[in-house]
Amino acid sequence: MESGDGQDGKKNISVRASTESVDEFDRTIKKAQIEGKIPMNVSRGQVIRGLMSLAAEDTELVSEAVEADSG
Numbered sequence: 444m445e446s447g448d449g450q451d452g453k454k455n456i457s458v459r460a461s462t463e464s465v466d467e468f469d470r471t472i473k474k475a476q477i478e479g480k481i482p483m484n485v486s487r488g489q490v491i492r493g494l495m496s497l498a499a500e501d502t503e504l505v506s507e508a509v510e511a512d513s514g
Contacts, residue, residue, distance in 0.1 A: 460468075472490055475481045481490075498504045 468490075469487065472481070472485065472487060476483050476485065498508065
């Protein structure tokens with residue numbers, strides 16, 4: 444197990460993002476909930492973990508994310 448890993452095999456991560464970006468992300472999650480695309484009890488963390496899983500298998504998605512963050 445790597446240093447920093449929890450006993451359950453998970454790591455806590457932290458990111459800094461602008462308030463505007465976080466608010467926009469939260470609005471997108473809420474919109475998807477209202478539209479019935481995701482369950483109402485989905486958390487921001489669940490969405491981020493899902494996005495990380497998708498990005499782990501898709502270098503194009505990672506590239507697009509870096510471009511979006513740099514722009």
